[in-house]
Amino acid sequence: MDLRRKLTVFAALATLGAAAACGGSGSSGDKSGGTVTLSFWNGFTGGDRPGVEHLVDEFNKSHPKIHVNMQIMPWDVFYQKLLPAYGAGKGPDMTAMSSNQVAQYAAKRVFQPLDDAFSTGLDKSKIVPGALQARQYAGKQYGLPANFTPLLLYYNKKLFKQAGIAAPPANWDEWIADLKKLTKGKGPGGKPAQYGLTMGTHETVEGIPILLAGQGGGVIADDGKTVTLDGPQSIQAMTTWTNLVRTNHVMPVGTSGADADKLMQSGDAAMEINGPWLTSSLEQSKIDYGLAMVPAGPAAQTTLSDSVQFSLGSRATGAKKKAAEEFFSYWNSRDSQIYFANTTGFPPTRTDIGASDLKNPNVAVFAKYAPKAVPFLPGQTKFAQMQSEVIDPGFEKILNGQGDPATVLKQSAGQLRTLLSGS
Amino acid sequence: MRRSGVRARGGLTLRARRSLSAYGFIAPSVIILGVFLAWPMIWSLRTSFYDASQFAPPTFVGLSNYRKLFADATFRGDLVNTLVYAAVVTPIAVGLALVFALMLHRRLRGRSFFRAAIFLPAVLSFGVMGIAWDFVLDPNIGVLPRWLQHVGLSLGNGVNDPSWAMAYVMFVGVWKNAGFYMVMYLAGLSTIPNDFYEAAAIDGAGPWARFRHITWPLLSNTTLFVFVIAAIASLQAFDQIFVMTHGGPFFKTETLVYLVYRTGFKDFEFGYASAVAWVLVLLVFVISLVQNFYFGRRQVKY
Numbered sequence: 001m002d003l004r005r006k007l008t009v010f011a012a013l014a015t016l017g018a019a020a021a022c023g024g025s026g027s028s029g030d031k032s033g034g035t036v037t038l039s040f041w042n043g044f045t046g047g048d049r050p051g052v053e054h055l056v057d058e059f060n061k062s063h064p065k066i067h068v069n070m071q072i073m074p075w076d077v078f079y080q081k082l083l084p085a086y087g088a089g090k091g092p093d094m095t096a097m098s099s100n101q102v103a104q105y106a107a108k109r110v111f112q113p114l115d116d117a118f119s120t121g122l123d124k125s126k127i128v129p130g131a132l133q134a135r136q137y138a139g140k141q142y143g144l145p146a147n148f149t150p151l152l153l154y155y156n157k158k159l160f161k162q163a164g165i166a167a168p169p170a171n172w173d174e175w176i177a178d179l180k181k182l183t184k185g186k187g188p189g190g191k192p193a194q195y196g197l198t199m200g201t202h203e204t205v206e207g208i209p210i211l212l213a214g215q216g217g218g219v220i221a222d223d224g225k226t227v228t229l230d231g232p233q234s235i236q237a238m239t240t241w242t243n244l245v246r247t248n249h250v251m252p253v254g255t256s257g258a259d260a261d262k263l264m265q266s267g268d269a270a271m272e273i274n275g276p277w278l279t280s281s282l283e284q285s286k287i288d289y290g291l292a293m294v295p296a297g298p299a300a301q302t303t304l305s306d307s308v309q310f311s312l313g314s315r316a317t318g319a320k321k322k323a324a325e326e327f328f329s330y331w332n333s334r335d336s337q338i339y340f341a342n343t344t345g346f347p348p349t350r351t352d353i354g355a356s357d358l359k360n361p362n363v364a365v366f367a368k369y370a371p372k373a374v375p376f377l378p379g380q381t382k383f384a385q386m387q388s389e390v391i392d393p394g395f396e397k398i399l400n401g402q403g404d405p406a407t408v409l410k411q412s413a414g415q416l417r418t419l420l421s422g423s
Numbered sequence: 424m425r426r427s428g429v430r431a432r433g434g435l436t437l438r439a440r441r442s443l444s445a446y447g448f449i450a451p452s453v454i455i456l457g458v459f460l461a462w463p464m465i466w467s468l469r470t471s472f473y474d475a476s477q478f479a480p481p482t483f484v485g486l487s488n489y490r491k492l493f494a495d496a497t498f499r500g501d502l503v504n505t506l507v508y509a510a511v512v513t514p515i516a517v518g519l520a521l522v523f524a525l526m527l528h529r530r531l532r533g534r535s536f537f538r539a540a541i542f543l544p545a546v547l548s549f550g551v552m553g554i555a556w557d558f559v560l561d562p563n564i565g566v567l568p569r570w571l572q573h574v575g576l577s578l579g580n581g582v583n584d585p586s587w588a589m590a591y592v593m594f595v596g597v598w599k600n601a602g603f604y605m606v607m608y609l610a611g612l613s614t615i616p617n618d619f620y621e622a623a624a625i626d627g628a629g630p631w632a633r634f635r636h637i638t639w640p641l642l643s644n645t646t647l648f649v650f651v652i653a654a655i656a657s658l659q660a661f662d663q664i665f666v667m668t669h670g671g672p673f674f675k676t677e678t679l680v681y682l683v684y685r686t687g688f689k690d691f692e693f694g695y696a697s698a699v700a701w702v703l704v705l706l707v708f709v710i711s712l713v714q715n716f717y718f719g720r721r722q723v724k725y
Contacts, residue, residue, distance in 0.1 A: 083691055191562070191580075202671055252563060254583030254672050263563055385690055389497075393673035400585050400672060 036323040037067045038316070041082065042096035042308075043075035047280055048147075051343035059330050066323040068094075086110045086313070093316040094324055096146045099307040099375055100383045106137040107381040112314040113140035114328070116321075121329040126350045128370045130305045137379045143309030144328045145349040147340070149275050149366050150303045150373030151205055153295065157288045159194070159270040168292035172214065175295040179250040182270040196250040198269035201399065202392045204257020205306050206376050207273045209391075212237045213304075213374075214297020219391060224379045225420060229391075230406075230413035233299065238398060238405040245399050253399045275306050276345045279362050291365045293372065305373035341367070382419040390415045464704075471697035481694065488698035497674055498682065498699065504589070505678045505703075509657035509710075512596045517646075517653050519597065520604030525638070527605070528612045538609070545603035549595075553666030556595050557582065582668045588676045595663040600656060604649045611645030612638070647718035651711055658707050679703045 044052040049072060056070050071092070073081070078097065083105075085091040091110065105111050118124045122144070124132070131148035132141065155168050163182050169175035178196065185193030199207035209219050217234030220227055228234060244250045252263065261278055263269040265285040272278070273294060282289050294303045310331070312324050330336060337348035342359045347367035355364040377383055394412035398405050435443070471488055475481035492498050527538050544552065559567050562581035571578060579587040619637045628636070661680040664670060670677030670685070677685075679699060687696030 080688055203669065252583075253580055254585075256669075259561070259563070259583075266564060268563060388689070393671070396672045397585075402585060402673075 035065055035067055036319050037069055038094055038320060038323055038327065039092040040068050040070045040094040040096075041078060041092040042070070042072060042146075043078040044072055044096070044308075045074050046277065048344040048346065051340050054343070055331060055336055055340065058336075059327060063323075063326065063330075066326065068327060083108075083110075089315075091313050091315075093313050093320055094327070095311050095313070096308050097311070099143060099309045100377065100380075100387075102143050102309060102311060103137045103379045103381045103383065105311065106140075106142040109314055111142050111311045112316070112321075113142060114144055114310075114312060114325075115141045117141075117144060117325040117328050120322070120325045122325070122332060126352050127332060128349055128351055130370065130373050130375055131307055131309075131349050133375055133378055137381075143311050145332065146308040146310050147344070147346040148305060148307040148349050148370060148373075149347055150305050150369045151207070151210065151273050151275050151294070152303065152366065152369060153292045154264060154272045154274060154278060154282070155290050155292065156264070156267060156270045157290050159267070160290075163270075168290060169295045171296040171301075172298060176244065179244065179271075180248055183248060183250045191252070192249050193268070195252055195263065195269040197271045198251055198255060198260040198263045199273050200255055200257030200260040201396050202254070202256055202388070204260070205275060206304060206387070206391070208238075208241070208395050209376060210273065210294055210303050211241050211297070213302045214294070214300055215240075216297075216299030220377055220380070220416065220420070224377075227413045227416045227420070229416060230410045235406045235409055237297070238395075238409060242398055242405055246401055254396050273303075276347070276362065276366050279345055291362055293369050301372070303369065303373050304376045305370075307375065380420070386416060386419050390419065467697040467700055470693055471701050473694045475694040475697075476691050484694070488694050489702075491695065492698050492702065497677070500674055501677045501679050501682045502702075504674075504676065505658060505660070505680075505706075508589070508593060508596070508660050508678060509654060512593050512600075512657045512660070513650065513653045515593075516597045516601045516657075517604055517649055519601040520649065521608055521642075523601065523605040524608030524612055525634075528609060538605075541605055542602040544599045544601075545606075547599075549599060549662030550666050552595060552599060553663035556591075556598075556663070557667050560591060583672055585672045585675045588668050588672060592660070592664050592667055592676050595667070596657065596660060599663070600653065604653060607645055607649050608642065611642045615641045643718060647714070650718065651714050654710055654714060655707055658703065658710070679706075 040056070042052070052072070053070070056068050060067055075098075079101070082091065082095065082097075086105070086108075102111065118141075127145065128148050130150075131145035136142065153168060159182060160166075160168075160178075163178070165178055165181065169178050180196065182196035183192045183194065201208065212218050212229075212234045215233045215237035217231050217237050218228045219234075220229070245253060252259075252269075255263070257274075260269070260272055261274070261281060264272045264274075264278070265281055265287060267285075267287060279289075293301065295301070310328055312321065316324060332349050334350060334353065337350050338353055338357050340346065341348045341353070341357075341363050345360060345363055347363055347370050348358075351371065353367065355361075355367070358364045358367065377386065380386060390412050394408050397403050398408050402408075403411075470481070472483060472485060473481035474484045474487070523541050527534055527541075559565050560578065560581055562568050562578065562583065565581065568578050568581070582588045582591050615638065619641075620633060623633050623637060659680050660678045661684065664676050664678060664681055665684070668676045670681045680703065683696050683700045683703070686692045686699065
């Protein structure tokens with residue numbers, strides 16, 4: 001049986017091995033002629049690719065003694081390749097990856113702390129605080145921001161106008177009232193034709209933890225050790241929103257991030273919580289949208305962030321480390337960040353870039369709320385497992401009505417406790 | 424002893440030369456199968472007794488992976504999902520294939536077109552089909568739910584619906600493979616001599632009697648083969664699940680092969696993933712043996 005599958009797996013591994021070997025040959029720091037070569041892997045295959053390529057080119061031109069050798073690959077390939085590559089001792093010098101993934105690598109000592117970069121040029125006080133918090137592990141800085149953005153509330157202005165709503169909701173009371181007004185019509189299978197809200201609950205950035213935090217709850221506390229998912233506030237928030245979803249049908253259940261985006265693009269949903277990558281597809285679909293901070297909950301007005309961060313492989317020492325620090329400083333410099341924000345739509349990683357420097361008003365909105373955004377579960381070495389095997393399935397179970405919030409959240413919290421870092 | 428004196432120039436006997444060239448001919452297959460099939464399988468069996476992630480050197484843990492496996496509620500759920508999937512998809516796909524084959528074995532207008540249409544899914548990629556069906560069946564923007572709405576039928580919340588998701592991936596599984604099995608049955612049908620039917624017709628046998636006493640028994644060799652490969656294919660269900668549901672919602676459509684992928688390539692727990700893979704190997708082995716035994720007794724020679 002399983003023979004064919006095995007063959008596929010073997011072939012995949014063989015390919016990975018070969019690819020890793022290729023990557024390795026590039027990284028064997030060529031110091032001839034005083035040039036330091038840094039291999040750099042990332043997954044910027046989307047709309048941000050040209051901006052990234054331009055910045056790397058500019059850096060190579062302006063730093064004749066350093067050559068950044070960048071390889072861009074799709075994120076899923078990147079993650080499948082990276083650990084085996086480091087395992088074989090042939091990983092890249094620098095990487096850029098989702099901040100959630102770093103702790104896992106830091107724990108395996110694949111990466112080295114980057115705290116020195118702050119003394120060699122990078123001004124810590126100018127960087128958005130959440131962007132630094134996102135990549136800390138065991139009290140050290142294992143990542144520096146490549147980008148950092150808050151998740152905000154997108155709303156469809158046309159649908160708001162039709163429902164007679166003048167401004168985006170500022171707090172939960174207004175939000176809930178608006179959601180009920182904006183959910184209407186009869187679609188397939190007795191579902192609404194138009195949803196008030198849509199939010200991916202798997203394969204995407206997390207939205208529900210923002211709601212839990214609004215009530216004063218959460219998933220894991222800031223200390224990284226206390227699970228708060230089954231705390232009274234979390235249960236209360238989950239109960240409120242589950243009722244809205246199951247009784248008032250304000251949101252479709254179980255959508256992936258891509259499905260949620262489609263609903264927003266087709267004008268079948270009035271609001272969505274998401275990052276800046278949605279702007280271009282909404283513009284292509286000719287949706288007249290606005291952006292606002294996620295409405296304030298009874299306890300707090302907060303949102304989650306999404307960040308891609310640079311890391312430095314632990315084998316890159318001496319001249320390579322210096323060169324990499326220079327690259328990180330260059331990337332996070334004022335000029336680079338203004339360029340990056342204006343070409344990619346991501347807000348700058350710095351706090352000293354004002355709306356006047358930004359051509360795109362949407363970027364300015366994201367930049368404005370960036371300081372309010374907190375990273376989701378920073379420093380957890382088993383983040384991917386927590387998210388895809390415990391948190392997301394738990395939320396979907398509740399939203400599908402297969403278990404009440406208190407029971408399921410208690411179960412999930414128990415599973416999270418066994419996955420906590422250091423347990 | 425002088426008999427063996429037929430020696431060739433190389434000093435080898437004819438017999439030795441023959442077997443040498445025979446080995447030479449099978450060598451490429453043996454090497455490829457050995458390197459890409461046998462060796463990885465043996466290696467994964469070994470790995471299943473180790474705690475092997477990508478970094479630390481593997482440590483021998485005996486049966487611990489297997490013990491963990493049977494205590495794992497997700498594994499048990501996936502085992503049930505796999506068996507349910509196979510128990511539903513295999514007979515439906517084979518049954519449909521037989522029905523299609525019987526219909527399209529007769530002379531009728533547009534026969535080649537229907538044969539090609541039913542066979543077509545078998546040559547398409549499972550992944551591509553998964554994406555296409557995902558679009559067609561999407562509860563919010565899909566074409567099919569919108570049409571069915573007019574006749575008052577609901578497909579629930581599509582692949583996001585915990586009680587429908589499995590039916591969706593099963594449907595795609597049947598759709599993909601029925602055409603291929605139909606071709607096998609068509610080949611089987613064409614081997615049945617027409618004399619039997621003529622004789623039966625003279626004796627006054629109706630269509631059902633002819634099917635029951637001629638077609639079905641004489642197809643038993645084909646049926647054995649089709650059932651075995653269909654069962655194996657169902658137990659390996661992965662592709663459309665990966666594309667359509669990612670094993671969700673909350674593991675409702677996760678099969679054992681998906682679990683192997685998830686633990687091996689997402690969590691990088693190679694030891695545990697290998698243990699799951701070997702449970703699946705044994706499962707397929709046992710089921711194939713049983714089928715062989717069952718159909719083997721009913722085999723017909725003519």
